[in-house]
Amino acid sequence: MLKIVSAPDNGDLEVQAGNLPFLVSGQQAIYFEKSMRLDADERFPVYKLSSDSTFYSNNVKTRDVRSS
Numbered sequence: 435m436l437k438i439v440s441a442p443d444n445g446d447l448e449v450q451a452g453n454l455p456f457l458v459s460g461q462q463a464i465y466f467e468k469s470m471r472l473d474a475d476e477r478f479p480v481y482k483l484s485s486d487s488t489f490y491s492n493n494v495k496t497r498d499v500r501s502s
Contacts, residue, residue, distance in 0.1 A: 436472075436481065438498040 442448070445460035458466060472494070473482040483490040 436494060436496045438496065438500060440500045 446457040449456040467485045470485045481494040482492045
């Protein structure tokens with residue numbers, strides 16, 4: 435799941451992703467590669483996460499957890 439947050443949590447790591455700031459949980463960082471793709475399909479409200487060597491998921495959802 436991709437969470438939209440107001441600020442990083444303790445242990446989050448910033449990831450270079452072009453113009454978008456991305457954070458990865460330090461506990462989850464070991465599962466990710468240096469170069470990954472997050473593809474959108476305008477027909478579906480989900481994303482596909484993959485890399486050159488593997489396919490992670492084609493059902494990555496988003497959740498906005500910013501406080502109002």
